[in-house]
Amino acid sequence: MNQDLKITDFYQSEYEKQRGNLAGSELGWLKVQREQAIKNFSENGFPSPREEEWRYTNVRPIERKQFTSVADITSTVDEALLRGHRLESADSLVFIDGQFSAERSDLPQLPEGAVVKNMADALASHSELLEAKLGRALHDESHGFLDFNSAFFSDGLFIYLPKNSALSKPLQLLFVSTKQDVAQLSTIRNLLVIEEGASVELIETWVGEAGHCYLNAAVTEVLAGENSSIKMTKLQAESNKSYHFGGTYVKQAKHSIFNHQSFSFGGALVRNDLHTGLRTAADVTLDGLFLVGGRQHVDNHTRISHTQPHATSREQYKGILSDKARGVFQGRVIVQEGAQKTNSEMNNHNLLLSDNAEIDAKPQLEIYADDVKCAHGVTVGQLDDESIFFLQSRGIDSERAKNMLTFAFANEQVEKIELADLKLLVQEQLLKQFPQEGIEKEWL
Amino acid sequence: MLKVENLHASVDDKEIIKGISLYIKPGEVHAIMGPNGSGKSTLSNVLAGRDGYETPEGEVLFNAKDLLEMAPEVRAQEGLFLAFQYPVEIPGVSNIYLLKAALNAARQARGLDALDAMDFLTYVKSKTKMLKMDEKFLYRSVNEGFSGGEKKRNEILQMAVLEPKLCILDEVDSGLDIDALKIVSEGINSLRSPERSFVLITHYQRLLDYIKPDFIHVLADGKIVKSGGPELALELEKEGYGWIEEAAKA
Ligand SMILES: Nc1ncnc2c1ncn2[C@@H]1O[C@H](COP(=O)(O)OP(=O)(O)OP(=O)(O)O)[C@@H](O)[C@H]1O
Ligand SMILES: [Mg+2]
Numbered sequence: 299m300n301q302d303l304k305i306t307d308f309y310q311s312e313y314e315k316q317r318g319n320l321a322g323s324e325l326g327w328l329k330v331q332r333e334q335a336i337k338n339f340s341e342n343g344f345p346s347p348r349e350e351e352w353r354y355t356n357v358r359p360i361e362r363k364q365f366t367s368v369a370d371i372t373s374t375v376d377e378a379l380l381r382g383h384r385l386e387s388a389d390s391l392v393f394i395d396g397q398f399s400a401e402r403s404d405l406p407q408l409p410e411g412a413v414v415k416n417m418a419d420a421l422a423s424h425s426e427l428l429e430a431k432l433g434r435a436l437h438d439e440s441h442g443f444l445d446f447n448s449a450f451f452s453d454g455l456f457i458y459l460p461k462n463s464a465l466s467k468p469l470q471l472l473f474v475s476t477k478q479d480v481a482q483l484s485t486i487r488n489l490l491v492i493e494e495g496a497s498v499e500l501i502e503t504w505v506g507e508a509g510h511c512y513l514n515a516a517v518t519e520v521l522a523g524e525n526s527s528i529k530m531t532k533l534q535a536e537s538n539k540s541y542h543f544g545g546t547y548v549k550q551a552k553h554s555i556f557n558h559q560s561f562s563f564g565g566a567l568v569r570n571d572l573h574t575g576l577r578t579a580a581d582v583t584l585d586g587l588f589l590v591g592g593r594q595h596v597d598n599h600t601r602i603s604h605t606q607p608h609a610t611s612r613e614q615y616k617g618i619l620s621d622k623a624r625g626v627f628q629g630r631v632i633v634q635e636g637a638q639k640t641n642s643e644m645n646n647h648n649l650l651l652s653d654n655a656e657i658d659a660k661p662q663l664e665i666y667a668d669d670v671k672c673a674h675g676v677t678v679g680q681l682d683d684e685s686i687f688f689l690q691s692r693g694i695d696s697e698r699a700k701n702m703l704t705f706a707f708a709n710e711q712v713e714k715i716e717l718a719d720l721k722l723l724v725q726e727q728l729l730k731q732f733p734q735e736g737i738e739k740e741w742l
Numbered sequence: 743m744l745k746v747e748n749l750h751a752s753v754d755d756k757e758i759i760k761g762i763s764l765y766i767k768p769g770e771v772h773a774i775m776g777p778n779g780s781g782k783s784t785l786s787n788v789l790a791g792r793d794g795y796e797t798p799e800g801e802v803l804f805n806a807k808d809l810l811e812m813a814p815e816v817r818a819q820e821g822l823f824l825a826f827q828y829p830v831e832i833p834g835v836s837n838i839y840l841l842k843a844a845l846n847a848a849r850q851a852r853g854l855d856a857l858d859a860m861d862f863l864t865y866v867k868s869k870t871k872m873l874k875m876d877e878k879f880l881y882r883s884v885n886e887g888f889s890g891g892e893k894k895r896n897e898i899l900q901m902a903v904l905e906p907k908l909c910i911l912d913e914v915d916s917g918l919d920i921d922a923l924k925i926v927s928e929g930i931n932s933l934r935s936p937e938r939s940f941v942l943i944t945h946y947q948r949l950l951d952y953i954k955p956d957f958i959h960v961l962a963d964g965k966i967v968k969s970g971g972p973e974l975a976l977e978l979e980k981e982g983y984g985w986i987e988e989a990a991k992a
Contacts, residue, residue, distance in 0.1 A: 683793065688830045691790050692844035692900060693818035693851070702843070706834025706883075713834075 305361045306340045312366060313449055321452055322421030327429045335448035344442040352441070354626040354658040355569055355597040360541050365483035365513040367396060367452060375402075375476055376507055383503050383535075387719050388470040391416060395476055395512075396452045396484030406469060411460040414469065417487055420456035427458060431491050435519035435547040439573065443543045447517040451487035454516075459496035461523075468499040468717060473514065475506035475540065486516040490528070494551075497527040501720060504544070506537040506564070513541040520546065522554040522580075529557045531720060535727045536564035538592065545571035550580040552606075559715060560586040560615075562596050563727050573601040576609035576637075586615035587711040589731050590623040597626035602644075604637035604667075611641075616711055617648040618704060619655035630662040633670050640670040648678045649707055697733075705729075705737050743768050743939050744789075744809075744908055749800035751788045758784045760964035761800070766908070769936040773950055773975065774943045776961035777983045782943045783827050785961070786910045790824040791817050804908070818844075819851035821907030825897035825914050827943075832884035837896065840884050841866055841903050848904055869902040873929045890917030898929050905933070910941040915949040927952030947979045960986050 313336045322328040344361055345352040375394055380402065384390065389406035391414075392399045398416035406414055413424060421428055436444060455471055475482060492498055506512060514536070522528050528548075536542060542565045550556055554577075562568055574582050588596045602611045617625045627646045648657045661674045681703050689699035708728055715721040729737065744766040751759035758781050766772055774782055788795050789802065791814030802809040809817060832840070846856040857865065870877055873895055885893050894914055901909055911930070915923055930940070930953055942953060950958075950972065958974040959966045960983070968974065968986050978986075 682830075684830050685832055687792050687814060688826070688832070689840070689843075690814035691792075691818055691824055691826075692840065692904070693815050693847035694843050695813070695815045695847070698843070698847075699815075702835055702839075703832070706832065708834075710834045 305364070306343050308364055309446070309449075310336060310340050316367070316450070320450070321418035322425070325421060325425055325429075328421065328432075331433065332449050335445040339442060339445040339449055342442055342445070344446070349441065351599060351628065354628070355567075355595065357567070357569075359567055360513060363481045363511070363513070363541070365481045367450070367483040367485065368478055368480060375474060379505055379507065380472065380474055383472060383505050383723065385468070385470050385501065385717070385719050385723065387717060388468040388501060389465070390470040390472055391455055392472045392474065393453060393484075393486065394474050395478070395482055396486055398453045406465050406467060409460075409463040409465070412463055412465075413456060413458040414465070415456050417454035417456050417489070418452070424456070424458070427491075428456065428489070431521060432489055433519070435521055435549050436517075438575075439545075439547055443515055443545065444517060447485055447487060447515050450483070450485040450515075451517070452485050454487040454489070456489050457498065458491045459493060459498060461493045462495040463493075464497045465499075468501060468720075470501040470503060473502070473504045473516075475510065475512045475514065475536065477507050477510050478512070482512040484512065484514050484516075486514065488516070488518040490518070490520045492520070492522050492526045492528055494523040495525045496523065499529040499717070500531075501717075502530070502532040504532075504534045504536055504542065504564075506540050508537050509539055510537045511539040512537070514544065516544045518544070518546040520548040520556070522548060522550045522556055524551040525553045526551070527555045531559045531715065532561065532570070533724055533727065534560075534562045534564060534568065534570075538564060538566060538594070540565050542568040543571075544569070546573070547571070548574035548582075550574055550576050550582065552578045553580060555581045557583045558585070559711070560584070560598070561711070561724050561727070562586070562588040562590070562598070563731055565594065565596070567595045569597040569599065571599050573603075575603045575605055576611065578606040579608040581610045582612070584611075584613040584615075585711055585714055587617075587708055588615070588625055589618040589708055589728065590625060591620040591731070593622050595624045597628075599626075599628045601630040601632070602642070604631070604633045604640045604642065606636060607638045607640070609637065609640055611643070613644040614711075615646045616707065617646070617657055617659075618651065618708055619648065619657055620651040622652070622654045624655070625657040627657070627659045627676075628662065629660070629674070630664070631672065631674070633665040633667050633672065635666045637667050638669045640667060640672065642670070642672045643674070645675040647676075647707075649704060650678060650680060651704065701733055701737055705732060743805060745801075745803040747801045747803075749785075749788070749797065749802060751784060751795045751797050753784075753795055758964050759788065762961075762964070762966055764959065764966070766939050766941070768939055769934075770957065771934070771940040771942065771953060771955045773955040773958045774941060774961055775945065775958060775975065775978060780961045781964040782961055783912055786824055786912050786941070786943065789817075789910060790814060790822065815847065816851075818904075818906075819848050823901050823904060823906035823909045825894075825901060825909070825911040827912040827916070829885050829893040829897055831886045831888075833886050835884050836881055837884050837899075838866065838880040841880075841900065844900065845903055866903060869899055872902065872932060873899055874925050875899060891919060891922045894918055895922060895926055898926050902929060902933060907937065908939050908941070909933070910943070912943045913945070914942070915944055915946060923948065924952065947975050950975050962986060
């Protein structure tokens with residue numbers, strides 16, 4: 299590959315090569331959107347650390363790789379990997395290297411008027427609905443990955459749930475990256491349109507074969523109608539050589555409830571965006587755990603905008619960093635002028651297990667209303683000596699004691715998962731990150 | 743069992759234990775009393791192996807082995823137990839898991855196999871029953887959200903499960919209501935045996951009414967200023983520490 303080629307030129311020419319084959323390429327309105335997106339991307343490229351919201355994360359390593367999406371993949375899928383991450387309790391849509399795999403998926407039974415489809419097919423069958431909704435949650439967002447995704451997205455999930463409807467089971471999205479000869483690019487766009495009073499539980503699972511280098515650049519849009527209730531869990535446990543951008547952008551109408559749990563364990567460089575805008579009396583809960591070692595870098599960027607009165611937000615992220623890992627937590631809470639009686643609580647606790655690990659923890663409260671209750675707390679620390687001594691005094695050696703305490707710190711977030719087999723799956727992933735001394739799964 | 747010989751201990755060059763000697767034989771119960779800040783908790787911490795204390799002088803032998811040389815977990819595995827004056831909360835680690843890890847560490851050190859799950863549960867539940875503790879406590883995080891009295895009872899539960907040789911109980915009676923004090927004392931008494939020794943640190947005669955000590959030591963300003971039989975506690979209760987401290991200075 300030509301190293302001198304500018305990355306924007308490289309992707310411009312990729313776009314020109316692929317545009318005839320992209321999902322929905324026959325749709326005029328989508329073409330306009332994609333053309334605009336690639337134009338924006340060509341001008342601005344990927345985000346730079348000069349941008350305030352990207353200050354702690356440099357995506358240069360992604361630029362250097364020149365990821366491409368292989369059009370016809372004849373890849374062999376590690377079926378065991380897939381099986382190991384599949385939830386018994388959920389229906390599923392499986393995506394292999396960014397393409398929907400119908401034969402591996404288990405589509406749900408649908409209530410009347412509902413749509414659950416992969417994006418590429420939905421563009422063919424529900425073009426009008428998508429024209430009206432796609433991009434709606436991105437209006438006040440802008441950065442290079444969004445344009446990049448809008449230009450290139452190949453597939454994803456589309457859900458439309460009409461008023462007061464619900465799926466009978468949770469829905470799992472399984473994104474699997476396989477071994478390819480090239481640095482594989484997968485560009486997923488999900489859209490959830492959940493109408494008034496409807497509810498859904500969605501689980502995103504991102505997995506990849508160890509040692510394999512690829513980029514996932516995903517965008518999820520969520521339009522939460524009045525009184526709707528949405529629960530999402532994102533489990534990201536990818537190859538240690540992979541790159542991941544995953545942005546979830548939510549618009550919450552009055553009295554809607556949005557509940558998100560994020561678990562980041564894998565990847566060389568990972569950035570999670572999670573932004574939500576709250577109308578009157580909407581409610582959001584964000585819980586996160588990131589656990590990284592080696593030279594991994596994980597950036598969690600959350601933004602909660604209270605735009606109207608009486609909304610509630612609760613957020614708790616925990617980070618555990620060892621070796622030379624680097625973590626970022628940016629938690630912005632914006633309370634706009636009209637958002638009186640806002641109740642907001644945010645906290646972020648981090649454990650640094652090595653002298654060379656680093657965390658940038660940055661809560662940002664921007665409050666423009668006067669009658670609000672907002673609290674935030676951030677801690678960065680090591681394991682508590684008192685607790686280590688206590689366990690030692692009960693006969694447990696310090697190595698085991700430290701593992702137990704670290705695991706307990708992380709497990710608190712896992713314990714919040716309600717779905718039994720999901721909890722087990724996340725716990726398994728968590729346990730993989732640990733030396734086993736002092737940890738016995740059956741007793742947790 | 744325990745032989746403390748002219749022990750000195752300091753924190754950040756500040757001497758807190760100023761030459762203590764104490765001899766405890768198997769089966770004996772020793773009470774240590776003394777004013778606030780006299781060094782009672784410091785002594786128990788030094789014996790249990792907490793970091794941050796220097797012991798420039800003196801020697802401690804536990805069953806003829808050099809105690810101060812041992813890591814804290816080894817002391818525990820050898821049969822030393824400290825019930826903390828201020829038990830720590832460990833969110834995310836359940837009581838039952840702590841008990842299992844602790845018991846198996848001790849068994850492993852003695853070359854025994856880990857108990858299987860059923861035997862372990864039966865064993866632990868017999869102990870909760872003895873201490874009239876709700877089994878629900880087993881599944882809660884260690885001391886998290888426990889009341890003061892519940893924390894103390896939880897320390898005794900750990901002791902009951904581990905069946906140590908030497909139990910140092912640092913103000914196990916503080917924060918206990920009258921009924922709880924009785925239950926905890928009965929629990930402790932039921933563990934008394936010719937092989938097991940106790941050090942009871944307390945401010946109150948009440949505890950000693952339930953658990954009859956063989957010896958009472960008064961600690962003041964880092965030294966044992968008076969030792970005697972059970973009658974000493976009654977004198978202290980009546981007279982306070984003033985006369986002893988005066989006598990020590992003289
Ligand atoms: N880490 C430390 N740093 C400085 N001073 C300390 C430290 N630990 C203990 N001390 C001091 O040593 C003295 C003895 O403390 P200790 O806790 O042993 O007293 P105590 O006899 O247990 O008192 P109480 O009856 O109130 O529990 C006190 O003056 C205390 O402030
Ligand atoms: Mg004390």
